[in-house]
Amino acid sequence: xxxxxxxxxxxxxxxxxxxxxxxxxxxxxxxxxxxxxxxxxxxxxxxxxxxxxxxxxxxxxxxxxxxxxxxxxxxxxxxxxxxxxxxxxxxxxxxxxxxxxxxxxxxxxxxxxxxxxxxxxxxxxxxxxxxxxxxxxxxxxxxxxxxxxxxxxxxxxxxxxxxxxxxxxxxxxxxxxxxxxxxxxxxxxxxxxxxxxxxxxxxxxxxxxxxxxxxxxxxxxxxxxxxxxxxxxxxxxxxxxxxxxxxxxxxxxxxxxxxxxxxxxxxxxxxxxxxxxxxxxxxxxxxxxxxxxxxxxxxxxxxxxxxxxxxxxxxxxxxxxxxxxxxxxxxxxxxxxxxxxxxxxx
Amino acid sequence: xxxxxxxxxxxxxxxxxxxxxxxxxxxxxxxxxxxxxxxxxxxxxxxxxxxxxxxxxxxxxxxxxxxxxxxxxxxxxxxxxxxxxxxxxxxxxxxxxxxxxxxxxxxxxxxxxxxxxxxxxxxxxxxxxxxxxxxxxxxxxxxxxxxxxxxxxxxxxxxxxxxxxxxxxxxxxxxxxxxxxxxxxxxxxxxxxxxxxxxxxxxxxxxxxxxxxxxxxxxxxxxxxxxxxxxxxxxxxxxxxxxxxxxxxxxxxxxxxxxxxxxxxxxxxxxxxxxxxxxxxxxxxxxxxxxxxxxxxxxxxxxxxxxxxxxxxxxxxxxxxxxxxxxxxxxxxxxxxxxxxxxxxxx
Numbered sequence: 001x002x003x004x005x006x007x008x009x010x011x012x013x014x015x016x017x018x019x020x021x022x023x024x025x026x027x028x029x030x031x032x033x034x035x036x037x038x039x040x041x042x043x044x045x046x047x048x049x050x051x052x053x054x055x056x057x058x059x060x061x062x063x064x065x066x067x068x069x070x071x072x073x074x075x076x077x078x079x080x081x082x083x084x085x086x087x088x089x090x091x092x093x094x095x096x097x098x099x100x101x102x103x104x105x106x107x108x109x110x111x112x113x114x115x116x117x118x119x120x121x122x123x124x125x126x127x128x129x130x131x132x133x134x135x136x137x138x139x140x141x142x143x144x145x146x147x148x149x150x151x152x153x154x155x156x157x158x159x160x161x162x163x164x165x166x167x168x169x170x171x172x173x174x175x176x177x178x179x180x181x182x183x184x185x186x187x188x189x190x191x192x193x194x195x196x197x198x199x200x201x202x203x204x205x206x207x208x209x210x211x212x213x214x215x216x217x218x219x220x221x222x223x224x225x226x227x228x229x230x231x232x233x234x235x236x237x238x239x240x241x242x243x244x245x246x247x248x249x250x251x252x253x254x255x256x257x258x259x260x261x262x263x264x265x266x267x268x269x270x271x272x273x274x275x276x277x278x279x280x281x282x283x284x285x286x287x288x289x290x291x292x293x294x295x296x297x298x299x300x301x302x303x304x305x306x307x308x309x310x311x312x313x314x315x316x317x318x319x320x321x322x323x324x325x326x327x328x329x330x331x332x333x334x335x336x337x338x339x340x341x342x343x344x345x346x
Numbered sequence: 347x348x349x350x351x352x353x354x355x356x357x358x359x360x361x362x363x364x365x366x367x368x369x370x371x372x373x374x375x376x377x378x379x380x381x382x383x384x385x386x387x388x389x390x391x392x393x394x395x396x397x398x399x400x401x402x403x404x405x406x407x408x409x410x411x412x413x414x415x416x417x418x419x420x421x422x423x424x425x426x427x428x429x430x431x432x433x434x435x436x437x438x439x440x441x442x443x444x445x446x447x448x449x450x451x452x453x454x455x456x457x458x459x460x461x462x463x464x465x466x467x468x469x470x471x472x473x474x475x476x477x478x479x480x481x482x483x484x485x486x487x488x489x490x491x492x493x494x495x496x497x498x499x500x501x502x503x504x505x506x507x508x509x510x511x512x513x514x515x516x517x518x519x520x521x522x523x524x525x526x527x528x529x530x531x532x533x534x535x536x537x538x539x540x541x542x543x544x545x546x547x548x549x550x551x552x553x554x555x556x557x558x559x560x561x562x563x564x565x566x567x568x569x570x571x572x573x574x575x576x577x578x579x580x581x582x583x584x585x586x587x588x589x590x591x592x593x594x595x596x597x598x599x600x601x602x603x604x605x606x607x608x609x610x611x612x613x614x615x616x617x618x619x620x621x622x623x624x625x626x627x628x629x630x631x632x633x634x635x636x637x638x639x640x641x642x643x644x645x646x647x648x649x650x651x652x653x654x655x656x657x658x659x660x661x662x663x664x665x666x667x668x669x670x671x672x673x674x675x676x677x678x679x680x681x682x683x684x685x686x687x688x689x690x691x692x693x
Binding site: 082085113114153157161299305306 | 445446447448504505507508565566567568569570572573574580583584592593
């Protein structure tokens with residue numbers, strides 16, 4: 001028994017784990033990459049790695065893997081990608097290069113597939129060093145930034161089912177990265193961007209519309225600003241002889257007032273009508289672009305699958321039918337009027 | 347202390363069956379559609395029925411039912427299949443570790459290390475093996491449960507609905523799930539003392555597996571999970587606790603080696619009970635099988651199609667035939683049945 005214990009302890013001495021690493025691998029000598037930028041470069045792919053506030057490395061290669069290897073060989077410290085949780089894709093690269101990136105991340109042991117994706121509109125700005133910090137700030141800010149997010153896993157999942165996905169987009173404005181709608185990737189390729197009403201419509205359809213505002217203009221009174229508290233989306237299929245020919249996208253929304261004066265009954269009714277119209281415009285805009293690009297980034301297929309019976313769905317060829325489906329939006333809005341805005345008798 | 351109890355044997359066989367289950371089921375059940383995650387729970391009645399069947403068919407009674415030559419031939423078939431199972435699972439396990447971490451040495455060294463460890467464990471008394479396997483089972487279940495819990499908050503409902511899918515595909519997934527668990531038939535080769543077989547293990551483990559598969563599908567989606575080589579490993583790369591740890595794939599890969607070890611020790615014990623002093627040859631055969639130069643696609647084909655079919659045969663078809671033959675013989679020779687003297691024959 002004693003001999004066995006001694007042998008076991010001796011075997012433990014061999015399990016040092018770090019013996020294969022060189023003497024320079026110490027925490028003070030490691031660059032922890034927090035964000036990685038990928039764009040087209042002269043050699044093929046240009047990669048930029050951002051660490052803390054002042055760390056930035058750039059390398060070019062014929063592929064993402066080669067670029068990462070060159071980055072790891074740069075500088076005086078060891079470059080470690082294990083903490084990279086933000087990936088910033090250049091617009092040009094997103095048009096046809098995401099499959100390469102997704103494949104690399106799926107196999108790489110350092111960059112995790114949970115890394116968050118962004119698409120940068122326009123070109124990369126050289127010299128900026130605080131990108132990682134800014135991206136982390138934007139990722140955590142759902143109120144003023146993008147309400148939807150997309151990870152590499154989400155993109156892989158969309159590509160596996162040959163579907164589409166919306167990735168938050170950014171743009172350089174006054175030397176700072178600012179939210180700029182969403183980039184739509186169809187089967188991993190960038191087909192366009194959603195701005196303004198379309199991006200708000202996307203957030204409505206995906207159930208992330210809380211906090212969206214609607215500006216209501218009424219005569220003889222100051223502007224009324226409403227905020228969405230809740231919006232329930234449903235997709236009701238329309239069938240013709242057992243065949244899916246269209247769908248009604250209904251939205252039941254609840255608003256709260258964030259700015260406004262006292263209103264009469266008639267004015268309140270007009271406000272509700274305008275609020276419904278505002279949400280309806282957003283839904284129609286998002287759905288129109290989805291059909292134009294043949295990219296179901298809003299998940300209409302999923303909603304219709306849930307609403308149809310298995311028998312009704314069995315006859316649907318979504319790839320063929322989506323573009324020609326008649327999609328209509330119908331919104332009903334309810335505004336929670338605060339007590340001080342009610343005006344009796346007028 | 348030296349007699350293995352029924353509970354310990356049951357824990358050992360369940361720990362052993364977790365190894366192929368977590369390797370094969372995430373991708374196979376994803377191919378069955380959004381409802382595929384329920385396959386382990388749906389396979390419960392089949393598992394209970396198989397347990398009853400194995401109780402009635404004594405693995406040591408091959409010779410009694412088929413005669414000495416037939417019994418020996420059948421035993422050889424089971425041993426050979428055990429070598430195939432061991433080799434395939436060991437190859438998959440080493441591949442999983444390679445994908446999770448940068449192995450500083452050649453894969454065959456890890457393969458050899460695992461085989462030597464299994465050899466060391468299987469050379470002792472079965473009760474000691476089973477006690478270790480009980481701890482391994484609890485460790486693996488705790489690890490899988492933790493991964494499932496951490497991944498639960500990232501589950502997207504759209505990846506799981508609608509639950510109804512193609513009926514035939516879900517039936518197929520249930521069949522493969524049952525076939526994976528048929529590896530537990532090898533528990534009958536290990537001598538066991540008295541005791542009641544715990545009834546909670548099947549339900550608990552199937553429920554946990556279903557929960558795990560639900561989180562895999564909910565995170566990755568069925569299309570992606572069906573395409574990936576190891577969806578569970580990809581999922582574990584996404585889970586973590588902010589500020590504590592980010593990814594769990596290397597921990598999970600290490601923990602799952604316990605289940606692989608439980609399977610190897612069970613299979614080697616099978617060889618030991620049948621081959622007596624020659625049983626280390628089986629360990630060598632498992633090592634050789636694990637080091638065969640096969641491609642990843644060939645290994646995938648063997649793991650997901652050939653192995654479940656073979657398990658089905660050794661775990662269901664052959665026992666059913668043996669039971670039918672045994673009952674037929676019993677009816678013919680009712681007056682001449684000699685009771686067995688003290689042999690333990692229940693699973």
